[in-house]
Amino acid sequence: MLFLVDEKYGVRILNIEDIRNIIKIDDIKISEKRENPSIQGVFVYLSGIEITDIIANANRQKIMILSKKGLNIYDYTSPEYIKFINNIQINNQLGSIRYFNNKFYIPAFSNMVLELYEYNLKDNNPLLKNYFLKTFSENFNLSRNYNDFIIDTNNHRSFIVTEKSIDVVKFNPTPKITENIITNEFSAEKILSVKYENKKIYALQLKHFKDNGEKNYLRVFEENAGHFNEIICKQISDSAADAFAIKDNTFFIENDRGLTINREPIANLNPLYETTLDKNSETPDKDMIIFEHYLISIIDGLKIYDIDDNFKLIASNKDLNGMKMFIKDKLIYIVDKNGFTIASIHDILNIEILSKYNYKPRFAGEKGYPISIFADDKFAYLTIGEKNSNKEEKNNYYLLIIDISDPKNPAFSGGYKTKGNLVDIQIKNDIAYIAEKGHVSGLEMIDISDKQYPLRIGEYGKDIKGYPCEGLKIVLKNDFAFIAFSKAIHVLNVKDSSNPKLIKEIGIKQNFNDFDINGDYLYIYSTGSGFTIMNIKDNANPYIIDTFPSFYYADRIKVSDKYIFMFDSGKGILVFKNPIKIQFFDSLESDTIQLKFPRGLSKGKYKLKYFSDKGQEEVYNIVTVE
Numbered sequence: 213m214l215f216l217v218d219e220k221y222g223v224r225i226l227n228i229e230d231i232r233n234i235i236k237i238d239d240i241k242i243s244e245k246r247e248n249p250s251i252q253g254v255f256v257y258l259s260g261i262e263i264t265d266i267i268a269n270a271n272r273q274k275i276m277i278l279s280k281k282g283l284n285i286y287d288y289t290s291p292e293y294i295k296f297i298n299n300i301q302i303n304n305q306l307g308s309i310r311y312f313n314n315k316f317y318i319p320a321f322s323n324m325v326l327e328l329y330e331y332n333l334k335d336n337n338p339l340l341k342n343y344f345l346k347t348f349s350e351n352f353n354l355s356r357n358y359n360d361f362i363i364d365t366n367n368h369r370s371f372i373v374t375e376k377s378i379d380v381v382k383f384n385p386t387p388k389i390t391e392n393i394i395t396n397e398f399s400a401e402k403i404l405s406v407k408y409e410n411k412k413i414y415a416l417q418l419k420h421f422k423d424n425g426e427k428n429y430l431r432v433f434e435e436n437a438g439h440f441n442e443i444i445c446k447q448i449s450d451s452a453a454d455a456f457a458i459k460d461n462t463f464f465i466e467n468d469r470g471l472t473i474n475r476e477p478i479a480n481l482n483p484l485y486e487t488t489l490d491k492n493s494e495t496p497d498k499d500m501i502i503f504e505h506y507l508i509s510i511i512d513g514l515k516i517y518d519i520d521d522n523f524k525l526i527a528s529n530k531d532l533n534g535m536k537m538f539i540k541d542k543l544i545y546i547v548d549k550n551g552f553t554i555a556s557i558h559d560i561l562n563i564e565i566l567s568k569y570n571y572k573p574r575f576a577g578e579k580g581y582p583i584s585i586f587a588d589d590k591f592a593y594l595t596i597g598e599k600n601s602n603k604e605e606k607n608n609y610y611l612l613i614i615d616i617s618d619p620k621n622p623a624f625s626g627g628y629k630t631k632g633n634l635v636d637i638q639i640k641n642d643i644a645y646i647a648e649k650g651h652v653s654g655l656e657m658i659d660i661s662d663k664q665y666p667l668r669i670g671e672y673g674k675d676i677k678g679y680p681c682e683g684l685k686i687v688l689k690n691d692f693a694f695i696a697f698s699k700a701i702h703v704l705n706v707k708d709s710s711n712p713k714l715i716k717e718i719g720i721k722q723n724f725n726d727f728d729i730n731g732d733y734l735y736i737y738s739t740g741s742g743f744t745i746m747n748i749k750d751n752a753n754p755y756i757i758d759t760f761p762s763f764y765y766a767d768r769i770k771v772s773d774k775y776i777f778m779f780d781s782g783k784g785i786l787v788f789k790n791p792i793k794i795q796f797f798d799s800l801e802s803d804t805i806q807l808k809f810p811r812g813l814s815k816g817k818y819k820l821k822y823f824s825d826k827g828q829e830e831v832y833n834i835v836t837v838e
Contacts (some may be wrong), residue, residue: 223266223277225294265308267316274333276316278309283318283331283340300340302329308361310370312383319361319372324348326372326379328387343387345372346379362408371413373406378413380440393433393440404428405456411435416456416465428465442482447759484775485523487511487784498779499537500770501544506560507770507777509785510534510546516560519775523787529555529563536584543619545592547582552594554619569614569622571596586637586644590617591625591663593644595634609634611644613663628666630656638688643669643709647683647695654683655695657709670710673697687729692751694734696720696727701736703751715752730771733757733792737766737778745792760791 227235265278268288275286275294282301288294304322311317318329326345332338360373369390370381378393393413394403407414413433420426432444457464501508506526507517514532518524532553534546539557543566546553551571556564571582571594583595591613598608609632613625632648639645642661648654654673660666672695673683684696691707692715703716723739732749743760764786768779776788 267309267311269311269314269316269333274316276309276311276331278306278318283309302340307372310361310363312363312365312370313368317361317363317370317387321348328372328381330387345381345387345389359403360406362406364408371406371408373403375402378403378406378415391439394431401429407456407458409458413440414458430465445760482788483786484789485785485787498767498781499535500768500777500779500785501537501539502770502772502777503539503557507785508537508539508544508557509779510537511779511784514544514546514555514563516557516563517785519772527561527563529565532563532565535582538585538587540587541589543587545585545587547585547594549581551582552585552592554616554622556619566619567622569594571612583634584637586639587616588639590615592616592622593637593639593660595637595646597633607633609648611637611646611658611660611666613660613666615663626662626664626666628658628668630658630668631671632656635683636685638686638693640688641709645686645688645693645706645709647686649683654697655686655693655704655712657706657712670712672704672712672714673702684724685727687727689729689748689751694727694729694748696724698724701727701734703748703754705751716754718746718754725766726769728769728771730773730790733771735769735771735776737769739765743776757792 225236266275268275273288274297275288277284277286282299284299285297286294287297302318302320304320304327307319307321309316309318314333316331316333318331320327320329320342325347327342328345330341330343332341359375360371362371362373364370368383370383370387371393372379372381377395379389380391380393381387382390394415402418402420403415404418405416411434415431415433417429417431418426419429427447430444430446431442433440434443456466499510502519505518505520507519507523509515509517510533513528513530515525516527518526532546532555534548534553536547538545542556542558544555544557546555551569553568554566556566558564569592581597581599583597585595586593594612594614596610596612598610600607609630611628611630611634613627615623615625630646630648631653634646635649636647637644639660642659644656644658644660644666646656646658648656653671655671656668657670657672658666659669684698686693686695688694688706691705693704693706693712695702695704699720701718701720702714703718704712705715706712718734718736720736720738725737725739727734727736729735729748732747734746734748734754736744736746738744745757745760746754747757748754764778764780765782766778767781770777771790774790776790778786778788780786
């Protein structure tokens with residue numbers, strides 16, 4: 213039987229044994245006067261009462277119809293005999309009704325309280341009992357946000373879904389919430405639909421972006437040791453969905469663009485490890501460096517973590533604070549508000565401070581503030597901003613060259629006044645590449661072969677249209693420079709350093725935070741779209757490997773072969789497994805296959821597949837990576 217809510221007739225009962233020949237059996241009128249009619253023929257739906265849900269128990273002895281007038285109960289012994297039994301008024305906002313173990317359950321919301329009503333058919337005189345589950349915040353509009361009610365009969369529990377939360381409710385001995393899978397009362401994310409299958413919760417979630425409209429995300433939570441952990445979070449469509457279904461690990465999403473089918477959603481980047489921040493610290497200092505098998509950070513002081521020993525904190529120094537770091541030959545250069553500090557980590561467990569270079573304004577201006585640093589064997593290159601004493605004039609920015617041939621006695625060597633606010637610096641072959649803000653150029657190239665008298669030889673970015681000429685970060689790779697602007701990463705050929713050539717523009721959809729390069733892969737993090745990982749082996753033709761949505765805010769990211777390290781200003785350092793997949797670049801032109809494994813591939817066994825000449829996929833072998 214199919215029970216169909218009809219705006220005209222109330223509830224229609226249909227026989228669907230022959231799907232090609234659906235037969236109407238009867239109609240149930242929901243009467244506003246609460247009369248006791250037996251069903252004979254078709255009733256005209258006059259009351260205009262909104263029906264919320266309808267259900268029949270397994271033996272079809274009872275039909276329960278939930279409406280805004282309460283709970284209507286019918287005897288149903290056969291299609292020819294449907295009799296009204298009772299109406300129970302419920303003044304709370306009702307969700308839906310489900311049947312389990314001879315009981316009907318109804319979630320209800322009132323005065324920011326979530327309750328569960330129970331109607332036991334085994335009782336001689338069944339009464340509607342209610343159980344308190346939880347309270348919501350005052351800003352949570354329950355009347356609008358109820359979503360779904362799912363029963364898991366095998367585990368004697370249910371899932372109550374609103375637009376902002378998923379709660380697990382155990383039935384025995386009395387109903388109570390045992391876990392909150394999602395609780396996002398104040399976020400811009402909205403749960404559209406939830407499915408439960410094989411101990412996994414599948415949630416279709418909608419996120420609204422100010423500049424990029426609405427996008428759908430599929431989030432999957434798998435039960436392990438009695439708790440649900442998120443294993444997948446992936447963007448699956450660019451517009452709000454209207455319907456969502458799942459069968460055999462295939463996901464069907466319908467929206468205004470049609471039907472989207474996703475067969476193999478990839479695992480989400482879930483943190484393997486999280487540090488904790490000192491709640492009394494403002495943590496304005498935030499930088500990370502990967503050195504050998506150590507992660508070195510400036511967050512609440514200098515800290516060193518052993519990556520190979522479960523990210524164990526092995527050394528720290530609260531006195532070493534700063535904004536940017538650079539490491540060369542086991543010497544760390546740490547920029548602070550006065551200049552920079554040189555510290556030795558030759559003994560990784562005992563950080564030794566060698567010297568401090570305190571910058572004093574040497575040019576026009578009343579106050580200097582160091583920004584970033586780069587060092588080679590004999591010199592450190594410090595970028596400085598100076599606030600101009602004349603408020604009507606712009607601030608001044610300089611590149612300072614410091615002689616560090618004796619790390620215990622750094623000395624000033626030379627300087628150069630640049631055009632814009634210096635943000636990041638890289639040095640190669642006596643050329644300083646400086647990313648700048650200030651709507652002037654974005655990137656300046658300075659010849660530093662003469663340390664006393666540096667010379668500007670070129671710039672890039674002043675003619676970029678559509679977004680500000682503000683360089684946010686620069687990374688050099690062979691003869692190429694990757695420079696981040698506010699809305700794109702530009703790949704430049706800098707073989708001729710005086711005349712860089714744009715070879716590729718990689719668009720950043722929104723809210724650029726940081727990027728890093730590891731081997732042939734570019735990792736971009738933006739608050740709006742999370743991690744985007746690109747293959748840049750061919751710099752002129754980079755392509756996206758995958759995008760991993762993230763629910764964190766990254767101030768910095770660093771990438772090693774095995775891990776991605778992210779600093780979140782609210783949480784601290786988050787460690788993710790590097791998700792680079794195995795890829796084979798050789799074509800199958802003979803019976804011999806030579807495999808090229810990408811960097812970052814973890815140890816283990818991998819199933820190698822290939823396509824035959826006829827396009828049929830075949831399993832060729834099992835490959836073991838030692």
